[in-house]
Amino acid sequence: MRRTAFKLALSLIAAVCLAGCYDKVDMEDVSFSLVVGIDANEENGIRTFTTIPVFSKNAKKKTQELKVEARTLRESRDKFDAFSIGSFNGRKAQVIVFSKRLVQQVPDWFRYVDVFFRDGRNPITPKLVMFDGDLEQLFRYQSPDQPMLPLMLIGMIESASSRSESVKTTLQELHRQMYDPGQTPYLAEMSIEQDAKMKGTALLDRKGKYAATLSLRETTYLRMLQMTSGPAVNLTLPLPSSLTKAPPDKSWISLVTERVRTRIKPSYSGGRFRFDVRIRISASVIEKLSHIDLDKLQKQVEAACAREIRGKFEELIDKFQASAVDPVGFGIYARAYEYAAFRGVKDDWGKAFSEADIRVKVLVSFADEGSVK
Amino acid sequence: MKKYAFNEITTIQYISLINGMTVSFGFIEIPADLHKKAGTGGLISLLLGTLVTMAASLIVVQIMRRFPNGTILDMLTRRVGKWAGRLAAVVIAAYFLFYGYIGIVYSTRVIKARVLQETPAYITLFLLLIPTYVVARNGFRVLGRYAELSIWLSLWIPFVFLLVWRHTNWNYLFPLLERGWLPILKAVPDTFFYFLGFFATTLFYPFLQKKEKASFAILTANGLTMLSYLFITILSFIFFSPEEMKEVNQPSIYMLKTIELRFIEQVEGLFIVMYMLIFSMSWIPPFLLSSFCAAWLFGRADHRLFLRVLMIGIVLFSCFYVPGLNTTYALSDKLTKVGTVLEYALPVPLLLFFMLQARISRKRSRRRRL
Known part of the structure; x- marks a missing residue:
């Protein structure tokens, strides 16, 4: 009992x-x-935007867009709360949009997202986009043939990134890139011209300030260097007239990569870093706008493609070095294998990187020539 | 004389008990701690720390082999004197109380920060104490079963962590000797904190079903502890860039936050809840051991009264004050110091003393025979 x-x-x-x-x-x-959405205001503070799905039969629009001025994100939550029906909560944030103005002008803007890391219940997986323009424009944007803003953004980032035409940097990855001395951050960039579209990749410098933009095509090459390119990357290349016996820029060949293997070998001598980059691409021919006989001239065509691709890589690396950014993470290799030399330039890796000697070697081999001759 | 029969624990239960007690929240904390003290070379400190721990645990087992049917308390009473046994009972009871208290407060703090932010900490702590009582009141056999079950139910953990594999970069691991050998060696004593708990052998020993397997069992337990630490530490070291590692608290939980599954969000919340089984090993066995020592001190066979007093005491105390996370870290530093002395250092002179005593008495008896 x-x-x-x-x-x-x-x-x-x-x-x-x-x-x-x-x-x-x-x-x-x-x-x-x-x-x-985080935008800079006139005093280099922040203006925040958000969009909330509305679960109501009677509502004509399925989302509610809000804008407030606040000193921090957490403060803006309280202000958003005043507008929204339920209690406002950022735990399900899917996408964070930074305006280009914020990334360009506000020093140390990364600290504004601190709340996502510090508050144990906030997600660190939202995907990041830099928007080239006024955020007002994006949040008020309602294309009749597009789904609501969150779905549209997620879809665009996912699809562009899966084709290696852009990057899918999540908040956690940005955190890593910001704190890693051997690498500089990068994130997807978009804009509105006629319609919302992906522009490519925004490269930031060591401090997180905007440095340069890569086009969609350049991003493909960046992803190959980073070894993050998906299995099927499309490359359309011109064939040299010496091979085709046709006027230049009239013959094209398109490849779909099957496997890309990148090896970066760092070394250090005479106060200068040197990186030997070796990229082996095996690819299938998917399109050929030329009368060239691939059976006979396979080796020559492969070599021509390799030359062309190598030129693209070199252009890209020149661009990195010109703006002293290292989105590939050459510095990570330097740190791991040439630590003594790296330690000296750790705080200004961008500069050391821009002076580095980078040699690219590309090998292309065709795995398949397609179903027609 | 088999004072502790009918409450036996099997070898695998014993392994689970020691392994569970040592791993518990170390799994969450050890990567950041090692990295702070020795960079990625902390891996070497971990291996060295394991070796020292294995030696220390073997010494403890050697002591206990000399008096297989009693706990260390009975042994000290018999061989040294009544006061020595009593003193040991007080010290060990206090030690395990402290040990368990840190464990439960840490777990409460993690739940508070990551899962139940708006629930007051003392309510979470109180709720954790209910199953604690249910398990701990029944003595060592049930405790052993609980430990074994917890380990089996937690075997999925490594697989969840493998989901973060695509974010890793092996280059972050190098150079191992970033700051030379000195910090690596200096960090070895700091790893002891993550192995504390094997001293419980001194109380578990008479309950062991197969005492001849004790050395093997404790080495296995230490080995498993090392493997789990090695796993999580290497994973963190290749997941976080070296500078980022300095910025993140509880890296194990942070890593899980990066997992995106189609059918579930916030995997880390689920992980914390499921991991409670292992967390609980850092306070359920210690609380039981503590009340066991108290019962021994008062010469009573039933430890439940003391367990109840202990729990009510903790609940009442928690209503007024639950330490913050930083206070908990400060307390764990104290525990490391006390534990290093009690678990690593003290058994050595004790073993020497017993060996000397045995030799003297052997000589005496030989002389008598002559």
Whole structure:
């Protein structure tokens, strides 16, 4: 009898305590912020935007867009709360959009996203985009043939990134890139011209300031250097007239890569870093706008493609070195294998990198020539 | 005389107990700690620390072999004197109380920060104590079963962590000897904190079903602990860039936050909840051991009264004050110091003392025979 009474009392206490779980949240009472936008205001502070899905039959528009001025993101949450129906909450943020102005003008802008890392319940997986233009434009943008803004942004980032035409930098990856002395950050860039579109990749310098933009095509080469390119990257290359016996820039060949293997070998001598980059691409021919006979001239065509691709890599690396950014992470190799030399230039790797000697070697081999001759 | 029969624990339960107690929240903390003190070379410190721990645990087992049917308390009473046994009971009870308290406060803090932010800490702590009592009141055999079950139920953990594999970069691991050998050697004593708990052998020993396997079991437990630490440490070191490592608290949880699955969000929240089984090993066995020592001190066979007093005490205390995370870290530093003395240093003179005593008595008996 006493035991039963004791057990009963214990379970009662437990039940009472559990009901007091203060963290219970009902879907109806929450406004989930799916996209967070951060823009610079005139005083180099921030202006934040957000879009919230509206779960209501009567609402004509399925999302609610808000804009507030606040000193920090957490402060802006309280201000958003005043506008939204449920209690406002950023735990489901999918995309964070930074305006180009913020990245370009506001020093140390990365600290504004601190709340995502510090608050244990916030996600660190939102995808990041830099928007070239006024964020007002993006958040007010409602194309009749596009889904709502969060879905549109996610879809565009995912698809461009899966074809290696852009990058899918998440908040966590940006955090790593910002703190890694051997690498500089990069994130997807988009703009609105006629319609919303991906522009390519924004490269930032060591401090997180905007440095340069890579086009969609250049990004493909960046991804190959980083060894993050997917299995099927499209490359369309001109064939030299010496091979085709046709006027230049009239013969084209398109390849789909099957496997890209990149090896970076760092060395250091005479106060200068040197990187030997060796890229082996095996690819299938998917399109050929030329009368050249691939069976006979396979080796020569492969070599011509390799030359062409190598030129692209060199152009790209020149661009990095000109703006002293290292999105590939050459510095990570330098740190791992030439630490003594790297330690000296750790705080200004960008400069050391811009003086480095980088030699690229490309090998192309065709795996398949397609189903017609 | 088999004072502790009918409450035996099997070898695998014993391994689980020691392994669970040592790993517990070390799994969450060790990568950042090692990196702070010795860079990626902390891996070497970890290996060296394991070797020292294995030696220390073997010494403890050697001591216990000399008196297989009693705990260290019985042994000290028999061989040294009544006061020595009592003193040891007080010290060990206090030590394990402190040990378990840090464990439960740390777990409460993690839950508070990551899962139940708005629930007051003392309620979380109180809720954790309910299953603690249910397990701990039944003595060592049930405790052993619980430990074994917890380990089996946690074998999925490494597989979840493999989901972060695509974010890793092996180049971050090098150079291993970034700052030379000195910091690596200096960090070795700091790894002891993550192995504390094997001293419980001194109390578990008479309950062991197969005492001849004790040395093997404790080495296995230490080895498993090392493997789990090695796994999480290497993974963190290749996941975080070296500078980033300095910026992140509880890297193991942070890594899980990067996992995106189609059917579930915030994997780390689920992980923390499931990991409670292992977390709980840092306070359930110590609380039981603590009340066991208290019961021994008062010459009672039933430890439950003391367990109840202990728990009610903790609940009442927590209503007024639950230490913050930084205080918990400061307390763990204290525990490291106390534990290093009690678990690593003290057994050595104790073993020498017993060996000397045995030799003297052997000589005496030989003389008598002559």
